[in-house]
Amino acid sequence: MTDRALDALFQQAGGRVIAALAARFRNLDLAEDAFQEACVRALSAWQQGPPADAGAWLYATARRVALDQLRRAEVRTRLRPEAPPPEPTPEEMAMQREETDLPDERLRLIFICCHPAVAPESRAALTLRLVCGVSTDRIAGAFLISEPTLLQRLTRAKRKIAEAGVPFEMPRPAHWPERLDAVLSTLEVAYAQAYQDAAGCGPHAGFAQEMLALSGLLAERVANDAEVLALAATLRFAEARRRARLDVDGAMLPLSRQDPAEWDEALMVEAERLLNRAAAVGRAPGPRALQAAIHAVHAARRRTGRIEWGAILGLYDALLQWRDDPVIRVNRAVALAEVQGPQAGLAALSALDVARLSTWLPYRAAEAALLQRAGRLAEAAQAFQAALALNPEEAERLYLQAQLRACG
Amino acid sequence: MQYALLIYEDHDAYPGGEQGEAWQAILNAHTAFGGEVAQAGIMRGGAGLKAVQTATTVRTQGGQQTVHDGPFAETREELGGFYLIEVADLDEAIAWARKVPLSKNGAIEIRPTIGPMPE
Numbered sequence: 001m002t003d004r005a006l007d008a009l010f011q012q013a014g015g016r017v018i019a020a021l022a023a024r025f026r027n028l029d030l031a032e033d034a035f036q037e038a039c040v041r042a043l044s045a046w047q048q049g050p051p052a053d054a055g056a057w058l059y060a061t062a063r064r065v066a067l068d069q070l071r072r073a074e075v076r077t078r079l080r081p082e083a084p085p086p087e088p089t090p091e092e093m094a095m096q097r098e099e100t101d102l103p104d105e106r107l108r109l110i111f112i113c114c115h116p117a118v119a120p121e122s123r124a125a126l127t128l129r130l131v132c133g134v135s136t137d138r139i140a141g142a143f144l145i146s147e148p149t150l151l152q153r154l155t156r157a158k159r160k161i162a163e164a165g166v167p168f169e170m171p172r173p174a175h176w177p178e179r180l181d182a183v184l185s186t187l188e189v190a191y192a193q194a195y196q197d198a199a200g201c202g203p204h205a206g207f208a209q210e211m212l213a214l215s216g217l218l219a220e221r222v223a224n225d226a227e228v229l230a231l232a233a234t235l236r237f238a239e240a241r242r243r244a245r246l247d248v249d250g251a252m253l254p255l256s257r258q259d260p261a262e263w264d265e266a267l268m269v270e271a272e273r274l275l276n277r278a279a280a281v282g283r284a285p286g287p288r289a290l291q292a293a294i295h296a297v298h299a300a301r302r303r304t305g306r307i308e309w310g311a312i313l314g315l316y317d318a319l320l321q322w323r324d325d326p327v328i329r330v331n332r333a334v335a336l337a338e339v340q341g342p343q344a345g346l347a348a349l350s351a352l353d354v355a356r357l358s359t360w361l362p363y364r365a366a367e368a369a370l371l372q373r374a375g376r377l378a379e380a381a382q383a384f385q386a387a388l389a390l391n392p393e394e395a396e397r398l399y400l401q402a403q404l405r406a407c408g
Numbered sequence: 409m410q411y412a413l414l415i416y417e418d419h420d421a422y423p424g425g426e427q428g429e430a431w432q433a434i435l436n437a438h439t440a441f442g443g444e445v446a447q448a449g450i451m452r453g454g455a456g457l458k459a460v461q462t463a464t465t466v467r468t469q470g471g472q473q474t475v476h477d478g479p480f481a482e483t484r485e486e487l488g489g490f491y492l493i494e495v496a497d498l499d500e501a502i503a504w505a506r507k508v509p510l511s512k513n514g515a516i517e518i519r520p521t522i523g524p525m526p527e
Contacts, residue, residue: 117498164520165409167497175499 006046010039013055014133019109020059020102021066026168028112028130028158030066038062059102106131107221108170110214113157114183115166122157123182124190129154132210142193142207180222184231184288187215191235208239219274229278230289236271237295240264251398260302268299287322290315309338326357330366342374361390365400372407381407410452410494410521411501416485417514419460426459430511437509438489445493445504454491485514492521 014035021031038061042050051057113126125143128134140150160166171179194208215232222228244262247253275292279285285293294315301307316332329352337345349367357363368383384404392400422430438456445451463479479486491508495501498518505516 115498117502164518165411165498165501167499169497171499174503179499 006043006050009050009054010042010058011133011135013058015106015109015131016055016102016104017059017062018130018133019105021062022112022130023103023105023108023168024063025066025070028161030069031062032130034062034066034069037065041065053102056102106217108168110183110218111171111179112161112166112168114179114186115161116178116182117164117166118157118160119153120186120189122153123186124193125150125153126157127186127214128190128207128210132207132214134207134210138207180225180228183218184227187211187218187231187235191215191238195238208235208242211235212239219277223277224281226278226281226283227286227288229274229281230286230292233271233274233278233292234288234295236267236274237292237299240267240271240299246395249398250395251402252395253399255298256307263299263302265302268302272296272299285318287319290319290322294319307338309335313339326352326360326363330357330362334366334370337370337373342370345370346374358386359390361387361392361396364390365392365396368400368403372403377407409497409501410492410523411498412519412521413454413491413493413501413505413508414517414519415488415490415508415510415514416517417488417510418484418512419486421511421514422459434509434511441507441509442491444507445491450493450495450504452492452494454489456489457487460486488514 017038018031018035021034022028025031035058038058041061042054042058046054109131110127113130114123118126121143125139128139129136136150136154137147140147143150145153191208191211194211212235215228215235218228219232240263241255241258243264244258244260245253271292275289275296278289278292294312297308297311297315313332313335316328316335319328320332330349333345333348333352336348346367349363349370352363364383364387368380368387371377371380371383381404384400384407388397388400388404422428422434425431435456442451442454460479464475464477465480466473466475467480491504493501493504495504498520501518505518508516510516
């Protein structure tokens with residue numbers, strides 16, 4: 001078996017094994033260390049090929065490693081005469097039970113990694129590392145930070161979880177909404193990183209696949225929550241369009257100009273099915289359901305050939321009741337321009353906090369596009385130049401440059 | 409686990425000081441909250457602190473100690489009191505912190521305590 005195939009196997013099994021160890025021993029460091037050690041042992045033990053259930057083998061081995069470590073630590077404590085007799089810890093109670101099957105505790109691990117008491121940027125990194133088994137250099141690359149900085153963040157987050165008393169249980173009903181919301185926003189942050197990472201890199205889809213799997217897992221386990229289902233749908237709508245996002249020159253293609261034939265039909269259908277399930281939960285749609293619905297309206301173009309901008313505008317209006325932020329305001333202005341004309345869109349943009357937003361790329365790019373649509377080409381050219389001065393990513397830079405040339 | 413719930417409030421939250429209406433109202437609210445905490449069997453201690461104008465600080469710097477008037481740091485929100493509670497985990501501590509009475513704006517900082525001194 002090649003090293004790459006082994007690495008893939010370790011990554012695939014990692015989430016479940018680490019989650020089961022963390023749930024058993026209530027210690028993230030111990031779980032991670034024991035899993036690493038089990039992987040090292042596997043390298044020599046699996047020379048004739050991995051066992052049928054590699055995950056169960058890794059779990060059984062890692063569990064023995066963890067128990068050995070705990071016993072050694074216990075002996076050290078006992079040797080200190082001044083130390084008080086230790087009370088039985090959950091670890092010791094775990095030692096007395098002989099369980100070797102591999103339970104699926106990933107959902108529990110997700111809730112631990114995404115606790116609101118952990119810094120938001122660390123939550124996503126910790127989840128990717130522990131639950132998805134993404135290597136630290138890939139996570140650091142996606143978050144545009146150095147690997148030592150990432151390792152420091154992970155260490156700090158794990159220490160916070162251990163010392164602040166973050167529960168290792170599934171959240172109780174009273175804490176559920178807040179805890180679940182933290183999980184969903186972590187997934188959003190992590191996917192946004194994977195999404196950006198992929199612009200211009202074609203096959204290197206970042207860790208988007210892991211995020212799809214994770215949101216799918218949540219949708220399966222928390223099947224009666226519309227926001228969970230809607231987020232899983234949104235990630236699939238976005239991912240389905242990955243191939244269509246760049247033109248042949250590598251320039252960004254706005255969603256409304258993409259070729260629907262390039263979209264991944266199977267993923268789109270899966271997204272629509274998830275959104276239908278979210279709608280079937282009943283209750284008024286939450287912010288993530290509204291966002292998924294906006295994606296769904298765009299996705300419907302592959303059947304109808306047109307975009308129902310009126311519906312999109314209505315969805316943005318509803319979304320504003322939940323989240324009144326510049327991202328939504330700018331997108332709403334673009335939708336408004338499609339319904340009522342570019343002047344209306346420009347008016348909506350200028351009603352925002354222009355002084356603050358003028359250095360924000362999405363605002364500048366939207367303004368430039370609407371000026372262009374309104375035929376105010378000199379102003380549009382200026383706005384495209386201002387947008388280009390804000391250091392857009394390669395794909396967006398190429399797109400803005402092409403638009404600028406069209407104004408000239 | 410044992411947690412300290414540290415109460416930080418705007419210093420202009422109590423016009424009229426200890427004679428003001430807001431002060432009386434918050435005292436009543438704390439009496440009720442303290443009763444609820446005691447009822448739950450998780451109260452391990454706590455105190456309200458007098459206004460920051462009463463604070464005196466002993467500062468040690470480079471081996472030198474100085475005593476001066478005022479709190480250790482001049483901030484808009486100041487420490488006004490604390491509760492010590494014994495609960496299962498951080499989620500429960502957060503749930504109690506949400507219920508700590510505040511006059512207006514403020515924040516409750518949740519800090520796990522270091523375990524008891526060995527005998």
